[in-house]
Amino acid sequence: MAAVLKPVLLGLRDAPVHGSPSGPGAWNASKLGGIPDALPTVAAPRPVCQRCGQPLALVVQVYCPLEGSAFHRLLHVFACACPGCSTGGSRSWKVFRSQCLQVPEREAQDAQTQENSLAAEDWCEGADDWGSDTEEAPSPQLTLDFGNDASSAKDVDWTARLQDLRLQDAVLGAAHPTALSPGLPLFLPYYICVADEDEYMDFVNLDHAHSLLRDYQQREGIAMDQLLSQSLSNDGDEKYEKTVIKSGNQTFYKFMKRIAGCQEQILRYSWSGEPLFLTCPTSEVTELPACSQCGGRRIFEFQLMPALVSMLKSANLGLSVEFGTILVYTCEKSYPMEEFCIIQEDPDELLFK
Amino acid sequence: MADDTNAAWGAKDKEWMPVTKLGRLVKDMKIKSLEEIYLFSLPIKESEIIDFCLGASLKNEVFKIMPVQKQTCTSQCTRFKAFVAIRDYNGHIGLGVKCSKEVATAICRAIILAKLSIVPVCRGYWGNKIGKPHIVPCKVTGHCNSVLVHLILMPRGTGIVSAPVPKKPLMMAGIDDCYTSARGCTATLGNFAKASFDAISKIYRYLTPDHWKETRTQAPAVATT
DSSP states (O other): OOSOOOOOEEEEEEEEOOSOOOSHHHHTSOEESSOOOOOTTSOOOOOBOTTTOOBOEEEEEEEOOOTTOOEEEEEEEEEOOSTTTTTOGGGGEEEEEEEEEOOOHHHHTTTSOHHHHHHHHHHHHGGGGSSSSOOSOOOHHHHTOTTOGGGHHHHHHHHHHHHHHHHTHHHHHHHHHHHHOTTOOOOOOEEEEEEETHHHHTOOOOHHHHHHHHHHHHHHTOOHHHHHHHHHHOOSOSOOOOOOOSSSOHHHHHHHHHHTTOTTEEEEEOTTOOOOOSSOOOHHHHSOOOOTTTOOOEEEEEEEOTHHHHHOOOSSTTOOOOOSEEEEEEETTOOSEEEEEEEEOOTTGGGGO | OOOEEHHHHHHHSOOOOOOSHHHHHHHTTSSOOHHHHHHTTOOOOOHHHHHHHHGGGOEEEEEEEEEEEEEOSSSEEEEEEEEEEEEETTTEEEEEEEEESSHHHHHHHHHHHHHHTOEEOOOBOSSSOOSSOOBOSSOEEEEETTEEEEEEEOOTTOOEESOHHHHHHHHHHTOOOEEEEEESOTTOHHHHHHHHHHHHHTGGGSOOGGGOSOOOOOOHHHHHO
16 A cells, blocks of 8 residues: 555435436536436437447446546446346447537627626636546536526526426426437436545444443453553464455455445546456456557546446336446547446356356 | 444444345345345355344354554554454354454454354254254364364253353354363464354254255245346
């Protein structure tokens, strides 16, 4: 543990997505399930499974512009939800990245009053201060929060548009999925909110352990300092022993320990950081394929956690995706294209085949 | 009392999000009891599965806490080793051993390890099948490094005749009458406790005549998918 760990951001499930938001409010948001939103200049990806040819369902959409970059960056993770392919391995999963140049907001709000356009400029300048050095987008809830002065002009714009949608929600909501394509598998959409891993790191409930310790001391009649002095008289019969886990392996135990602070995390984001392996990593990880467009190195960007499996529900039962953890590696130089992902299977998978 | 209920601890925890497939099946109540998991020897990797199945009836007890030392180039590094035994009063027992710099952390982690190592205990009769089963159904031997522990069945009323260290796990397993014979360096408490625990867990591996009858059960893979 000599290297300094890069900060890790956790994605947690938030409120469900209502209706079908469109416009920057939609592709600015990170969400799980639902229909993939496209950036203004890029077509929404509609991939098919390599194994069975069925259209893939959107698992997660992550809005993650890079620090110091002028591009909006959107990553889509698709998976095949057919029963036969749900444990199909990397051929049933696809990751796409799309990006477009950020257009300064003042041009988009020409129709607004002078006051509003000033506020819009402030929003642009304040963009870099939004949060810490993170590449993850702020929660979409913030854009709808009237208390947030920096983006108040933007709020008015987006809520107005959403209000328009609401009027036709009853019709659009039902028609929307079918309007795009009849057979597209869909998971129920939820927004993803972001938290820092450090907030959850020290959450270990030691009350029970303390009460057990008190009972032990009462029973044996010794106090803590006596325990320590015992060590001096002890001639080393008992030695420090490494824990040997009877079932499962050491890597899995470490994985469980690390996520114990925040069990409901569904995404771990750490640009160019270290992934948290579920099972012992195979040679796949050391021999990552280089980017096919520029030949550059691929680096770890984020991973999907097993808690996501129980959160991916669909309106019509029968759609399910099973995995242990999905590690997504993207091109360092960030060209828009298909990215590479490694799937680590659930350790129990072999038992239930 | 020396022990404390697990339920009080579990109540404060947040909702469990399973990580493994077995966890998901248990949470969705497709696998209803631990016995189904034991029947197919499925490895239990999440301690919350045990919490879910056995829940309030689990009781933890700290066996022993001892400081262990490691020599570093500057000084000695002292850590605490905690032995925690866990039981429910219905024939399940587990033992966890964990070393850590702080006592409370060691106890906490040892509890998790104890849950992961829970095994079912089979009890039987010495002579007539009157009353409840009270002893090991056959002679068993457990070992851990150099320590060997034999458990020998005895008629009702004998009580547990053994050194204090294996007496605890035997009592917790619900075995009332037993002779024990130990060999090896029994002064190492860790090995002695683990050897007696190993002996108890070997009981179910023994094919006794009442298990001879053939039974057909559906594998969980078929039953749940």
